[in-house]
Amino acid sequence: MAYSDKVIDHYNNPRNVGQMDKGSDEVGTGLVGAPECGDVMRLQIRVNPETQVIEDAKFKTFGCGSAIASSSLATEWVKGKTVAEALTITNTDIVKELALPPVKIHCSVLAEDAIRAAIGDWKKKNNVAETATAAVAAH
Amino acid sequence: MIITESATPLPAGVHLPIYMDNHATTPLDPRVLEAMMPYFGPKFGNAASRNHSFGWEAEQAVDKAREQIAKLIGATAKEIIFTSGATESNNLALKGIAEMYRERGNHIITQVTEHKAILDTCKKLEKQGFRVTYLPVQADGLIDIEDLKRAMDDKTILVSIMYANNEIGVIQPIAEIGKLCHEKGVIFHTDAVQAVGKVPVNVIADNIDVLSLSGHKIYGPKGVGALYVRRRNPRVQISEQINGGGHERGMRSGTLNVPGIVGLGAACEICSNEMEAEAKREAELRDYLRAKFEKALDYIHVNGNMEHHLPGNLNMSFVHVEGESLLMGINDVAVSSGSACTSATLEPSYVLKALGLGDDVAHSSIRFGLGRFNTKAEVDYVSDKVIDVVSKLRELSPLYEMVKEGIDLSKIEWAAH
Numbered sequence: 001m002a003y004s005d006k007v008i009d010h011y012n013n014p015r016n017v018g019q020m021d022k023g024s025d026e027v028g029t030g031l032v033g034a035p036e037c038g039d040v041m042r043l044q045i046r047v048n049p050e051t052q053v054i055e056d057a058k059f060k061t062f063g064c065g066s067a068i069a070s071s072s073l074a075t076e077w078v079k080g081k082t083v084a085e086a087l088t089i090t091n092t093d094i095v096k097e098l099a100l101p102p103v104k105i106h107c108s109v110l111a112e113d114a115i116r117a118a119i120g121d122w123k124k125k126n127n128v129a130e131t132a133t134a135a136v137a138a139h
Numbered sequence: 140m141i142i143t144e145s146a147t148p149l150p151a152g153v154h155l156p157i158y159m160d161n162h163a164t165t166p167l168d169p170r171v172l173e174a175m176m177p178y179f180g181p182k183f184g185n186a187a188s189r190n191h192s193f194g195w196e197a198e199q200a201v202d203k204a205r206e207q208i209a210k211l212i213g214a215t216a217k218e219i220i221f222t223s224g225a226t227e228s229n230n231l232a233l234k235g236i237a238e239m240y241r242e243r244g245n246h247i248i249t250q251v252t253e254h255k256a257i258l259d260t261c262k263k264l265e266k267q268g269f270r271v272t273y274l275p276v277q278a279d280g281l282i283d284i285e286d287l288k289r290a291m292d293d294k295t296i297l298v299s300i301m302y303a304n305n306e307i308g309v310i311q312p313i314a315e316i317g318k319l320c321h322e323k324g325v326i327f328h329t330d331a332v333q334a335v336g337k338v339p340v341n342v343i344a345d346n347i348d349v350l351s352l353s354g355h356k357i358y359g360p361k362g363v364g365a366l367y368v369r370r371r372n373p374r375v376q377i378s379e380q381i382n383g384g385g386h387e388r389g390m391r392s393g394t395l396n397v398p399g400i401v402g403l404g405a406a407c408e409i410c411s412n413e414m415e416a417e418a419k420r421e422a423e424l425r426d427y428l429r430a431k432f433e434k435a436l437d438y439i440h441v442n443g444n445m446e447h448h449l450p451g452n453l454n455m456s457f458v459h460v461e462g463e464s465l466l467m468g469i470n471d472v473a474v475s476s477g478s479a480c481t482s483a484t485l486e487p488s489y490v491l492k493a494l495g496l497g498d499d500v501a502h503s504s505i506r507f508g509l510g511r512f513n514t515k516a517e518v519d520y521v522s523d524k525v526i527d528v529v530s531k532l533r534e535l536s537p538l539y540e541m542v543k544e545g546i547d548l549s550k551i552e553w554a555a556h
């Protein structure tokens with residue numbers, strides 16, 4: 001499959017790889033996908049409790065090059081954004097930025113889900129109203 | 140494909156990209172090309188032209204090729220029918236036998252790990268009223284002869300079991316299957332595309348009635364194959380699927396592809412002479428490749444029975460790493476992912492799943508296909524690169540991290556998507 005240079009760059013130089021302390025109240029963890037489907041993404045955010053700004057993000061992904069690139073890009077994009085701003089990132093933004101081929105749109109959907117799941121986890125821990133994340137739809 | 144040239148000089152004998160996908164196709168042997176060349180030029184005659192020297196010359200070349208092919212599989216020249224390749228051979232065998240013997244019965248037996256050229260043809264025959272039994276395979280890829288015995292009934296006219304599998308390299312107990320078929324008066328066909336020229340195939344000793352083979356899998360040209368059809372004990376009849384002129388004993392009409400046939404013959408002759416030494420060399424390289432992986436990496440395993448195995452095949456699962464992302468990291472090496480995850484359905488290999496592998500492991504599998512022209516230096520380059528990329532991807536893999544931390548992945552409730 002011919003990938004865009006951006007996918008190849010993220011694959012070769014993945015940004016923000018790693019893990020954060022799941023137990024910390026400042027950290028939200030999203031684990032999406034399934035091994036049987038060929039991709040699992042774990043995206044974590046560390047949110048400043050005062051400002052609600054995402055100060056750090058980490059990921060690990062089992063999946064194809066597009067899945068790795070999508071999650072790597074997602075960590076870059078959420079960093080520095082407020083939780084509310086991060087929720088406006090959609091999979092189509094990721095598809096556009098990485099020029100993903102149609103069969104790989106799935107990977108971008110997974111990355112969007114991972115962002116929402118991580119924010120959802122953080123909100124749950126901190127008793128923040130869930131409304132903004134209600135859009136996480138099964139698909 | 141983007142080929143990343145390494146900054147450090149390559150080891151002697153390594154030229155990129157490296158081809159290690161010899162189950163898909165093989166490069167043309169230069170000796171084969173040399174044999175074919177005159178038939179693209181001055182020796183252009185039609186082998187069916189009986190009234191001049193151009194035709195006789197072509198016919199002679201075709202007859203020689205028939206001898207060369209027959210010799211490789213223990214047949215006689217008259218039993219070789221030329222086709223456009225193994226897909227056509229398989230179609231001709233299955234449809235031709237089904238049609239010819241329909242009055243005797245409508246039951247066909249095959250196995251779940253066959254190539255699509257068999258499975259899709261069987262599906263078509265099912266639509267025409269044939270009953271097809273798809274035998275399962277055991278965890279090592281071999282069928283259970285008892286399953287075959289149980290599946291046979293008085294309506295069974297044909298058993299089609301491939302000689303060696305194209306993904307996992309497993310060689311079925313062909314002689315035993317053939318013996319059983321002969322005892323029951325059932326015709327035995329085998330798709331021997333991956334086996335012919337690689338391991339000793341003998342239609343008499345193996346009790347084979349009909350056999351498909353292909354040129355481009357044995358360092359011959361593409362677009363040419365053959366079907367062996369037994370003439371005695373039993374005499375097998377095949378209803379023709381292409382009409383027009385009655386070429387090839389009426390079984391397959393169409394002007395013969397003389398240069399292709401000459402190439403197929405030459406390729407078979409080389410195999411007859413060199414197969415034994417080549418198989419030994421390939422098996423050594425294969426075992427060396429496997430040993431290197433096993434020394435450097437954990438959570439890997441080999442798919443398919445290694446006792447009954449093609450010498451050049453190694454199908455390995457690098458668990459917790461996804462196959463396509465692994466291929467992306469070794470893009471100057473041509474191997475094949477066991478997973479068909481580039482397709483819209485994202486389905487992993489049905490052959491690996493038939494062995495009982497979970498989808499997650501099937502997604503993590505790579506097929507290495509070693510061939511005549513692969514060198515030890517190439518095997519070293521490929522293994523080092525794969526080990527490096529697998530290690531990097533595992534650093535990225537949440538599954539590998541979880542397993543290392545002692546988490547049971549099967550206990551996690553994964554979000555379906």
